[in-house]
Amino acid sequence: MALDHAILVSLLEKPGSGYELARRFERSIGYFWTATHQQIYRVLKRMEGEGLLAVRDVPQQGRPDKKEYSVAAPGRAALSLWLHEPIEPESMRHDLAVKIRGAAFDDPAALVREVERHHQVHSDRLAHYLAGERRDFTGPEAPAPLDAGQELQHVVLRGGIAYERMTIAWLDDVLATLHRLGATPPSA
Template sequence: MSLRYAVLTLLDIEPGSGYDLKRRFERSVSHFWSASHQQMYRELHKLHDEGLLDCTEQPQEGKPDKKIYSLTERGRAALQAWVQQPTPAQKIREPFLIQLFAGHHLTDEQARAAVQRQLEEHRALLHSYLEQNERVLQSDPAVQERYWLAHQTLLLGIEAEKTWVAWAERLLRRLDQQ
C-alpha cells in the first residue's frame, strides 16, 4: 500500500485542506501507516497533477488562500480499483523486537526497563484507541453504518494493543523471576 491510497481514502470520506487531511490522518490511518507532513503535501500535489484530485481555493482574511482538495471521478475510480485488489499480509516491522532478539547483550535491569517502556507505550496506545472507539460508538448511527469496515481497523488496533500489553506483562513477570 502507499500513501497515495490513504490520501484518496481520507478525501473520499470528506474533502479538505492539507492541514485537515494531516489531522484526519493522525487520528486514524497513522495508527497503521506513517507519513510526514511533507510526504502528505507531496502526495496531494502528485494526485492533483495526475487528475485524481480537484483543488479549489478558499479566500482567507489576512492569510493565503486555503486549498481544498476533493476526489475527481478518476480519483474515485482509482481508489475503487485499488481497494478491490488483493494485498499480501505484512510481516511485523518492529525495531524493539530486533533489540529484544539481541537481548543477551542486556543486563536483567536493562531488559526489564526496555520492556517496561514498551508496556507503558502500548498501554497508552490502548487507552487512546479505547477513547476513539467510544467516540465512534457515540457517533451518528448512519455514519457508523457507512464506515463500519473502517471501524474494524480500530478494533483490530485495540486487540493488537491488548496482545502487546499481555505479552509485555508476562515478559516482565518472567524477568522478575530471574
C-alpha cells in the same frame, strides 16, 4: 504505493488540505498508517497532476489560505481498482523484538525500562481508542443505526483495540521473562 490510497480514502471520508491530512495521519488514520506532511504535500501535488484529485483554493481570514483537496472521478476509479486487486499480508518492522533477541548478547535487565516505556505508550493508546469508540460508536451520543461506512470504521477501530490489548499482554510477558532472567543469574 499505498500512501496514495490512504490519502484517497481519507479525502473521500472528508476533503481537506495537506495540513489537515497530516493531522489526520497523526490520529485516526495514523494508527495504521503514518506519513509526515512533507511526504503528503509531495504526493498531493503528484496526484493532482495525474488528475486523481481536485483542488479548490479556500481563502481564510486570520489564517493562511488553504488548498482543499477532494477526490476526482479518476481518483475514485483508481481506488476501486486497488480495492479489487489482492495485497500482500503485511510484514512487520518490530524493533523491540530485535532488541529483545539482541539483549541475549548484552544485559537483558537494561531492557526493563524500555519495555515499561512501551507498555505505557500502548496503554495510553488503548485508552484513547476506547474513548474514541465510546464517542463515535457505542456511547449514547453515537448514531443508533450505523451506516456501512461507520460499521467499517468501527471494525477497523476494534482491530486497533485488539492489537493494543494483545501488545500490552505480551509486554507483561516480556517483563516477567526479563525478571525471571534477572532472578536467575546468567551463568548458563
